[in-house]
Amino acid sequence: MVVLELIRKVCCSNKSEKGKYFTIIILLLNAPSTAVIYESASTLVSLSSTPTAIRAAASTYCQLLLSQSDNNVKLIVLDRLNELKSSHREIMVEMVMDVLKALSSPNLDIRRKTIDISLELITPRNIDHVVMTLKNKVVKMQSGEHEKNGEYRQMLVQAIHSCAIKFPEVASTVVHLLMDFLGDSNVASAMDVVVFVREIIETNPKLRISIITRLLDTFYQIRSARVCLCALWIIGEYCLSLSEVESGIASIKQCLGDLPFYTAAEEGEGHDASKTAMQQVSSTTVSSRRPAILADGTYATQSAAIETAMLPPTLVQGSVSSVGNLRSLILSGDFSRGSCLVYADKTCVEVGGGSEF
Secondary structure (H helix, E strand, C coil), rough: HHHHHHHHHHHHHHHHHHHHHHHHHHHHHHCCCCHHHHHHHHHHHHHCCHHHHHHHHHHHHHHHHHHCCHHHHHHHHHHHHHHHHHHHHHHHHHHHHHHHHHHHHCHHHHHHHHHHHHHHHCCCCCCCHHHHHHHHHHCCCCCCCCCHHHHHHHHHHHHHHHHHCCCCHHHHHHHHHHHCCCCCCHHHHHHHHHHHHHHHHHCCHHHHHHHHHHHHHHHHCCCCHHHHHHHHHHHHHCCCHHHHHHHHHHHHHHHHCCCCCCCCCHHHHHHHHHHHHHHHHHHHEEEEEEEEEECCEEEEEEEEECCCCCCCCCCCCCCCCCCCCHHHHCCCCHHHHHHHHHHHHHHHHHHHCCCCC
């Protein structure tokens, strides 16, 4: 550290002497101390802007990202890489795959900053490799249900979406994979996927048939009302041929289940079950009298109701626990899905000449 400080002072006072000390700084990049390595890279960047010096410093920063376990150190190193990206983007473009290796960290802040830096370094030359890396990360997260995994998956989906916007030719390699996450328990992630699908099917007409086919195959997995609404809109808007309309109607009818949704007999059973539950709760509420001492020292009696837990509601036939996603949403009172079903049904009228609902 003393040597580096001395080199900085000498070079600041006599800039023509910089070249003499580059070899020493390069050697210090291999020092056993992390602090010395970091300071050597910083000194190299401050004293020279040559491609060789910047490339050596960037490579050192990337190695620190992988070798250090301290998240604070990684965040500081990412800040230095972000500065290099702003001033030496051409060189940092070559290092984008090394930067992406920082995604191996479980820390969400590190992952987010890594993705942000990488997205600004994509070019036609490296877009395929970047998207492939992001896609592999998504596949690895496919079995994870932890909350943080959902947030990370959302970051990856948004990153792939950004790549597809800048380079539409990569959309075909990722859209079908991402559609597996339409039923993701993380609603925000699933919503990002369906918005991505909607944009790709509009901007890439060649992918329309394959996207519609895939969407109809995975539609039953969707559980979020917002995602379901957007998916229904896509089906109603982009099912153009008669066979696609028939497949779309069949998928929707399968998710709706048998009609009617709720019969008069079932409604009576539901009311009877509710009344029985209320009677049971009322019968378990009793009054108990016990003496209480008032402020003036006299006794009084007070009534106390025994607290009882409400019995769980009795599920009747056609309840949301045993039916398809559309039927569940409608039975739970989400009637906006019904209005979207009417819109989807217009395709049947336009193409097939009649309604199926």
